[in-house]
Amino acid sequence: GVNGVRIAKRLGALSEIGLTPDSGSGRMGFSNEETAAKNVLTGWMKAAGLDVREDGAGNVIGKLEGSDMKDRVVMAGSHLDSVPNGGHFDGPLGVLAALEVVDAWKESGYKPRKTYEVIIFSDEEGSRFKSGLTGSTAMTGHTNQEKMRAVNDVFGTPFKEVLEQAGLNEEGLFDSSRDFSNVEAFFEVHIEQGKRLEREGLPVGIVSGIAGPCWLQVGFKGKAGHAGNTPMDDRQDALAAAGDFVRQVYRTPAEVSASAVATVGQLQVYPNGINVIPGEVVMTVDIRDIHKETRDELADRVKELALQTGEQYNTEVSFDEKVRIPPVPVQESVLKIIEEAVESLDIRPVLLPSGAGHDAMMVGRCVPVGMIFVRSLDGVSHHPAEWSSLNDCVLSIHALKRTIELTMER
């Protein structure tokens, strides 16, 4: 059956790959560390009896052929990359969970009727190219080739070269989309990265939908000037405008929906001198909701606020939409199956939205997806202190296994 000791050993072994000085995880997408982690997993997959291949995007697919309906496919998985100084559960837990199902079946002699695939998606986090979900985007055929050909990573290395360093190439990645018509569903176990399960006192929860991010870049252009010699009423201060805008962005989600969020995470000031009135400010706004209508309404309001504020401060406003991914609802029939699986463990099934993006969000554009969240200590993620108890991890894998079996038998 599901083996807690094996899970603990495997989480521990993976945590050694790319361990940072803060005891965090340093496995950026397409790095040697990500590749090393994939290689270790490939070994465990083969030992479990899976037929393993890698696609042109570096996604690893371990296949167990179905006994009866081998043309029908059920998938599970996640990613192995991390943010630069991240935690050890975000990603690896989902991959290990998907594999543990196979090891458990092997031991119990269970033979699934449909084909089962364990998937490791490449470069989910987005720390390398400020976009992320690279592997799941490629597999589902949503890659923007023009954009990716032009992109450099955070160290200034072109996309093409980064791929080559990882033993891949652009054409292979652009060609790696697959046919999903025979895939019934994709399931992902993931840490919650929030505090709701902790507050409810529950080990696992069922994701009701995945919020779709809209990433806007917003610029304010005023006029640089001497901080000492320019009277207050003769300024076009880009940062005064930007500051007022940031304050308003913070207040607006509550007006639109209870689940909507908006975050100004990145902000740069030019020329950024102590005694120089800022001539230009460039920032990003991350806007999300689980409902497309309210997410798009919030994005419209944010743009409207920027234009109004720009006018008020006599500054010019510009926009650049970096990302707009539709939110992914989880189908009623999938929720029913996961609820049944969770109830079989005597756990109260609770639905909660995912504000964070996941590989399941991209896969959800092609096939039904389901996600099981695991309680996160203090809601912390993307940080070495990220932690979920072994007991909670094991319960989530039991829930995943039961979910997959119910899907196999459907």
Added chain:
Amino acid sequence: GVNGVRIAKRLGALSEIGLTPDSGSGRMGFSNEETAAKNVLTGWMKAAGLDVREDGAGNVIGKLEGSDMKDRVVMAGSHLDSVPNGGHFDGPLGVLAALEVVDAWKESGYKPRKTYEVIIFSDEEGSRFKSGLTGSTAMTGHTNQEKMRAVNDVFGTPFKEVLEQAGLNEEGLFDSSRDFSNVEAFFEVHIEQGKRLEREGLPVGIVSGIAGPCWLQVGFKGKAGHAGNTPMDDRQDALAAAGDFVRQVYRTPAEVSASAVATVGQLQVYPNGINVIPGEVVMTVDIRDIHKETRDELADRVKELALQTGEQYNTEVSFDEKVRIPPVPVQESVLKIIEEAVESLDIRPVLLPSGAGHDAMMVGRCVPVGMIFVRSLDGVSHHPAEWSSLNDCVLSIHALKRTIELTMER
């Protein structure tokens, strides 16, 4: 007499030293370019008959002994360094004006009764160490030795090494303060760096006082978190707090005095990720007024606003006071002399405050100072487009010459 062609040629020759690709001036304090410009000036000073020496701070002093009261000293000068891509008038005009007075006297046979000194102060602008006025601070004995020993320049080079590269050393600089007890006054011609003279249609103006800057570093510390998965009501967003604060800082000077200004020029966000709630923001606030009371009141209000805003957003506020220089009023008796000089040119004498800092601000802590401002095209400075007409420059030098002669004869 005052020779416009000579002024034009000398301004042109100096503009070649450190010329930037944008046709701006690139003569950072203590750079080879600043030294080269000082060397050229030293040659011209000697040719004009001055006895030239350099002090331990790299300040150049050209002396013309008085015919009668040689123990009484009258000084004039400015600086030759520039901001990284600055203009060709900010600094050089004041130095050339002080020297032109000597050349004019030489030609007319005028012998000053008191000793006259032409001074070139080192590293006025502050682009190198984010402080500035290094030469005038050293000469007036206001150097904070502990702070300067610890400081690195913008390239990360320690103060000590920067000085050594310029042929100077720390002990020499710390020892370079001089006795000002026999100095009657210091005069500085400088471009206005504002639009008031242009609006009044006047070539020159008389500085009524020099605003004293207070440079505060203000920090907001909240909690970084996931931009997608953290509900709006569970955030400690340092940038939301900082943005609201910036907006309030912008509104506050008008409540305190008509001449007060406050500028948030520098702002950094940590960790500055698109999808990460900012955990920390550090910014600078430049606060100035020509009256000490209102300047200090504004600084107090800014601090109070930071504390209030920090509390409102559940973030921690910290302060670090980098600079607080007292404003320097110009004495009534000095204003009278400059007014008489300006009127002798048939120019309406208009008083205006200086919001910008100048070497005269440091010297003004020891002896009476006077400043003559020259009309700036569009008020632009610290930019290659900085410009004052040759006619305006020449008029300012006539005003300076007459001012010095009146002081000599007093």
